[in-house]
């Protein structure tokens with residue numbers, strides 16, 4: 001292939017470079033993968049209503065998330081076990097994100113520590129993605145590592161009381177190598193738990209709204225709730241003090257049959273009513289996807305697989321390039337919509353596609 005021009009090009013390169021196990025784990029969803037496909041299809045159900053003669057001589061894609069400036073409204077989503085995709089793992093992702101001027105959420109199942117990431121990518125806005133282990137001591141240590149390691153928010157993922165059944169992984173016999181460094185999980189999972197479902201079985205499925213206070217008090221950082229999929233839970237999130245919510249179905253990897261995130265977004269935006277920031281993830285592959293999410297009320301999106309296709313294909317440069325190409329596609333989309341910045345895009349810039 002000549003130089004990759006799109007996220008889809010990076011996806012092909014990643015598939016070529018990766019062994020079948022890590023590829024299945026990265027690309028797959030749960031069950032019939034209906035929700036995985038829906039996340040993408042939902043973007044095609046909206047069309048644009050471009051405005052003209054708006055002076056779009058200067059376009060900025062910059063915005064803020066939780067008060068931090070980012071150069072494009074695309075944050076790198078938390079994604080586990082990144083050493084499977086490139087030897088530089090989360091360090092390369094962090095440097096790529098920093099070079100593109102955006103933030104990164106780092107998984108509980110990261111293969112590098114927050115401290116190592118901060119040292120390698122100074123200035124990066126780094127968030128700590130939290131899963132709560134049954135052994136609260138492990139989670140307490142993780143939260144201490146997050147605050148001490150330079151994180152400015154905790155992203156509590158709430159859609160994973162058990163792991164969805166990922167049949168692609170089972171078919172290829174995917175296992176997490178037992179020597180993978182897992183600074184925030186190894187003490188809980190030991191050396192024996194080699195498939196992701198066994199590792200996730202050590203999480204605390206009893207976590208409920210009451211535990212949010214514990215997370216906020218232990219972490220002493222703003223809490224973002226990731227995995228909100230209804231107006232009811234968005235309302236509860238705000239009542240329990242969440243600084244932001246991420247409309248997410250875990251990239252189609254948890255409850256198969258759950259609605260596409262873009263379909264959920266409007267009811268969450270309405271329920272939140274400006275009392276917290278609203279982000280969306282799932283299926284972001286184009287700048288036009290980002291624009292549609294913003295038009296329907298998201299402040300920013302998170303991208304999971306897209307930057308990791310870049311990581312697998314070309315390390316730090318690949319991550320940066322994927323993020324920059326999403327930024328460039330968004331800038332062009334904004335310009336052609338008649339918007340000089342993300343703040344100018346509104347619900348009036350989109351309408352449902354004809355049936």
Ligand SMILES: Cc1cc2nc3c(=O)[nH]c(=O)nc-3n(C[C@H](O)[C@H](O)[C@H](O)COP(=O)(O)O)c2cc1C
Nearest residue numbers: 026077078079080107157250251282283303304305
């Ligand atoms: C391989 C893989 C690993 C993931 N690991 C985590 C994780 O550790 N924590 C988490 O909150 N979400 C995790 N996610 C979900 C992502 O954060 C995000 O919700 C999802 O990837 C968004 O969909 P997209 O990949 O289509 O952008 C993972 C997703 C993938 C594909």
